[in-house]
Structure formats: structure tokens, C-alpha cells
Amino acid sequence: MNILDKDYAAGVLDKASPPCLSLYQPTHRHYPENQQDPIRYKNLVKVLEKSLLRKFPRIAIQSMLTPFLDLADDHDFWNHVLDGLAVLGAQGIFRVYRLQRPVPELAVAADSFHVKPLMRILQSADRYQVLGLNSREIKLYEGHRDALDEIEPEAGVPRTMTLALGDELTEPHQTVASYGGVGGGQAPMRHGHGGKKSEEKIDRERFFRAVDRGILEQHSKPSGLPLILAALPEHHHVFHKVSRNPYLMEKSIDVHPDALPSVDHLRQRAWQVIEPQYLARLAALVEEFAAAKAKGLADDDPAKVAKAVTAGRVGKLLVEAGRVLPGRIQPATGDIEFGDLTNPEMDDVLDDLAEMALKKGGQVVIVPGERMPTATGVAAIYRY
Numbered sequence: 001m002n003i004l005d006k007d008y009a010a011g012v013l014d015k016a017s018p019p020c021l022s023l024y025q026p027t028h029r030h031y032p033e034n035q036q037d038p039i040r041y042k043n044l045v046k047v048l049e050k051s052l053l054r055k056f057p058r059i060a061i062q063s064m065l066t067p068f069l070d071l072a073d074d075h076d077f078w079n080h081v082l083d084g085l086a087v088l089g090a091q092g093i094f095r096v097y098r099l100q101r102p103v104p105e106l107a108v109a110a111d112s113f114h115v116k117p118l119m120r121i122l123q124s125a126d127r128y129q130v131l132g133l134n135s136r137e138i139k140l141y142e143g144h145r146d147a148l149d150e151i152e153p154e155a156g157v158p159r160t161m162t163l164a165l166g167d168e169l170t171e172p173h174q175t176v177a178s179y180g181g182v183g184g185g186q187a188p189m190r191h192g193h194g195g196k197k198s199e200e201k202i203d204r205e206r207f208f209r210a211v212d213r214g215i216l217e218q219h220s221k222p223s224g225l226p227l228i229l230a231a232l233p234e235h236h237h238v239f240h241k242v243s244r245n246p247y248l249m250e251k252s253i254d255v256h257p258d259a260l261p262s263v264d265h266l267r268q269r270a271w272q273v274i275e276p277q278y279l280a281r282l283a284a285l286v287e288e289f290a291a292a293k294a295k296g297l298a299d300d301d302p303a304k305v306a307k308a309v310t311a312g313r314v315g316k317l318l319v320e321a322g323r324v325l326p327g328r329i330q331p332a333t334g335d336i337e338f339g340d341l342t343n344p345e346m347d348d349v350l351d352d353l354a355e356m357a358l359k360k361g362g363q364v365v366i367v368p369g370e371r372m373p374t375a376t377g378v379a380a381i382y383r384y
Contacts, residue, residue, distance in 0.1 A: 001096060001097075001098060001152070002095045002096055002097055003154065003222070004086075004097045004099075004118060004121070004122065005122065005219075005222045005223035005224075005225075006154070006218075006222045006223075007095060008115075008118065008119075008122055009222045009223075010222075012093070012095070013088065013093075013095070013113050013115055013118075014112075015093075016088075016090035016091070016093050016112065016113060017090060017091050017092075018090070018110070018111040018112070019052060019055075019056075019064070019090065019109045019110070019111070020088070020089075020090045020109070020110055020111065020112050020113045021048050021052075021064065021068070021087075021088065021089045021090065021107075021108075021109050022086075022087075022088050022106065022107070022108050022109075022110070022113050022114040022115075023041070023044050023045065023048065023068070023085075023086070023087040023088070023106070023107045024084070024085065024086050024087075024103045024104065024105060024106040024107075024114075024117055025037070025040055025041060025044060025084070025085050025103070025105045025106075026083065026084050026085075026102040026103060026104070026105070027081040027082065027083060027084055027085045027098075027102075028081070028083075029081065029082060029083065034078065034079070034081060037078055037081060037085075038072055038078045040105070041071075041072055041085070042072050044105065044106075044107040045065065045068045045069065045072060045107070047107035048065065048068065048107050048108075048109055049061065049065060051107075051108070051109040052064065052065075052109050064089060064090075064091075067089055067094040068087060068089060071087065071096065077096075080098075081098060082098045082099060082100050082147075082149060083099060083100055083101055083102050083147065084098075084099030084100070084101055084102045084103040084117075085097070085098060085099060085103075086099060086103065086117065086118055088113050090113070097118070099117075099121060100121075100142075100143060100144060100147040100149060101121055101124075101144075101147075103117045104117070115355070116347075116348065116351040116352075116354075116355060119351070119354060119355060119358070119364075120321070120351070120354075120366055123319075123354065123358075123364045123365060123366045124144060124321065124366045125278060125281060125282060125365050125366065125367060126144045126145045126274070126278055127142070127143070127144045127223075127225050128142075128143065128144070128225050128226045128227070128228060128270060128274045129141060129142045129143075129219060129220070129223070129225050129226070129227050129228070130142075130143070130148070130227075130228045130229075130230050130253070130257070130266065130270050131211075131215060131227055131228070131229050131230065131231075132230045132231070132256055132257040132258070132266075133208070133211065133229060133230070133231040133235055133239060133256070134231060134232065134235065134256055135161065135200070135204045135207070135235070136160060136161050137159055137160045137161070138153070138157075138158075138159055138160075138211055139257055139258075140152075140153050140157070140215070140219065141257070141263070141266065141270075142223075142225070143267055143270070145271055145274075145275075145278075147267070148263055148264070148266060148267035148270060149263070150263065153214070153215075153218070153219070154214075154218035154219065155218075156214050156217060156218045157211065157214030157215055157218050157219070158207070158210050158211060158214060161203060161204075161207040164206070164207045164210040164211065165203060165206060165207060165210070204235075204238065205238060205242055208235075208238060208239045208242050208243075209242045212239070212242060212243045212244060212245055213244075215227065215245060216244065216245040216247075220245055220246075220247040220248075224247070225247065226247055226249050226274065226277065227245060227247045227248045227249060228249050228251075228252060228253060228270050228273050228274070229248065229249075229252040229253065230252065230253035230255065230256060230257050230266065230269070230270075231252065231253075231254075231255075231256055232254070232255070232256055233254050236252050236254070240252075249273060249274075249277070251273050252273070253266070253269045253270065253273065255269075282365075282367060282371045285316065285318060285365060285367075286371070286373040288316070288381060289316075289318065289373050289379045289381055290373065292381045292382065297381065297382045297384070298379065298380060298381045298382060299379075299380050299382075300373075300374035300375075300376045300378060300379050300380070301376065302325060302336060302349055302350075302353070302376060302377075302378055303335075303336050305317075305353060305378055305380040306329050306334040306335070306336050306349070306353060307333070307334035307335075308334075308380060308382060309334065309353055309356045309357050309360065309362070309380070310329075310331065310332075310333065310334030310356065311334070312360040312361070312383075313382045313383055313384060314357050314360065314362045314380045314381070314382060314383070315362055315363065315381055315382060315383040316362060316363045316364075316365070316380070316381040317353065317354060317357040317362055317363070317364045317365070317378065317379070317380050317381075318365050318367050318372065318373070318374075318378065318379040318380075319350050319351075319353065319354050319364060319365070319366055319367065319377065319378055320350070320366075320367060320368075320369050320372045320377040320378070321366045321367060321368050321369065322369065323350055323369065323377035324348045324350065325338075325348060325349040325350045325377055326338065326339050326340055326347075326348065326349070327339050327347070327348075327349040328347055328349070328352070329349060329352045329353070329356070331356075336349055350377050350378055353378060354366075357380075
């Protein structure tokens, strides 16, 4: 399964040649609701096929649709979906993302991928990762306030001590001494140094260092998400001492995930750690917006924000989660034409603003409605 954070950070979705096929649908984790998911998916693939046939002969679109059709028949995949699904395909690219949030149904063939639903997920302020750790192996989880799931660590992250250290696992140091001289008839005597506990401590620290390096490079840097350690208390000090991960939170969960009744119990414990930081971050952004607006360096008028985004003036942009403002933005001028979403040429202005701000190097944060400092669905803090 593809990793959304990593692909987005690497610009994989920006490098596709048209036509680009984008399919989104809500999915269900449990029976019997999940029985309808592959049926709805096949119907969306048919929508893609009809769209492609308007411009291309059937023989030309066959290779583009083959990976989509193969996924439709993957029974194991459909038994392990989450709350939403995104499938993107183009020449030489096929990406499947299981999503922890539902997304509206959509199937579109265009000159570029439709990535706004993914962007909303990536920029949500409540996301985090949890590292379950003991002296033998790790488990990695990713989630938000309402959901948490175990994820497969990327290549480069050792899952066990054996994989991390391999043949370098420390053995008790021994020396061999012979008493009585050569040919003295006495067997050599072996003397151990260090002891078992000392060797285990060395191995544990080396394992923790290898895990820390792998998680930082393969997960924390690409995602930028805060990382919570979930481990027995005796492992907290050691891991924090060897860690070089700036995303590792100081506060930890003092139990290994396996000791909890369910993943949802782990989510509750993780949210207790994350929530204060999450609320503090949002409060700081709201305060920053108010201070900037008092100086004329912020705005909540979508029309003014659109022109500022187009000019590259927006440093931070708060967008209300779930809010839709139908219309389209002229990329050259920043002028907004408001309209109706039933018009296929109209989109969501707020999503367009967020996408444009990101491309201009701005920071975008998706904020729940009750935390937004404005009533317009947008709050922009200007660079100048």
C-alpha cells in the first residue's frame, strides 16, 4: 500500500502525464456495510471509462484501466479497507491510499490529479503517529482524534532487534586462559566479562538508535507528524536519551500497545497526549491571525485572500474543515467567480485557495469549524 505523506512530499502526484484518473469513495471497515464497497468502486471505474472514451479509442484506454479493474477483484484488499479510498492512475503511476476519513464519491479524468481531498487530510492539525516499542520489536500507528490504525513501517525501519542488528548482536565477551602451561593436562578456563544484563543493555540501546534513525527518515520527516512513544516506563528514558527525532513528544504513553484491550484504547491514550498541543497550536494561530489583522497583515475576505494567494503573499492559511464555497479562481488574477457546484466547471474556492497557498510555499492548516476565528471559512496571515 502506498504512503500518502511520502508520495506527496516527493511530488509523485505532480509528475503525471495526462490523462490522470482520480477515484474517491467512502468505504466501511466492517461487515455487512463493506459488502457494497467493491460494487460502488466498479461503478466509479465505469464512470472513468465513459469519460476516457469521449477522447480515446477503447484499445488505447485498456492499459490505463487495467490496474483499476485488478483492484476491483482483490478480495483481500476489500476486506481491509478503512473509512475512505483514493485511487489515482496515469501513465506509469498507480497509487492506492486507504484513508482514515470518509471522502465524497468522485471519478474524474483530467489533465492532472484531483488531490484536494488528500490535501485536506494531510493538512489537518489533529494527526499524529504512535511508536509502540519494547526491547525486541516495534509497532507503528497513525491516526487522528477519531481513528488510529497500525501501519506498516517503511523499508529502512527495523521492526525487530534481530533485523536491526543481525549478526552484530552482542555476545558475552570471553577470554580463554590456560593454566599449567602448554601440555599441562588442564583444560583452558573461560572467563566472562560484562555479564548478560550489560550485554542486553548494549543491544537494546543499539536497537533503539536504529529504530529512531529509521522512523525519523522514513516517517517523521516526510509526514511532519508528532510522534508519541508507547512503551513500558523503563524504556522511556533510554529511548529519549538516544533519540535524535525532533518530532518525538516529551510526554509518552507508559504502556506497550499490546497491554491495552484494543487499538481504540491506545487512541484514547494518545489523544490525551496530543490534545493539549493541538489546542495550543490552534489557539496560537488564532491569536497570530488577530494580531496580524490589527496591523493590516491578515484577512478573512475570500476575494482579498485569493488575490493575496495568487501574489504569493500568504504565509499561513487557515481553512475551515468541511466548509465548501462553490466557485472558481482565475489563476492569473486571483479573481473569484462564484457559482454552483452542480456546474462541472465550478469547484470549491476554499480548496483551491489551500492548494494555491501550498504551491506558493505557504503553510495550510485545516481547522474544525468551532475553532475557526472567522465566519467565512478562511483566515489568511500575510507575509508582508
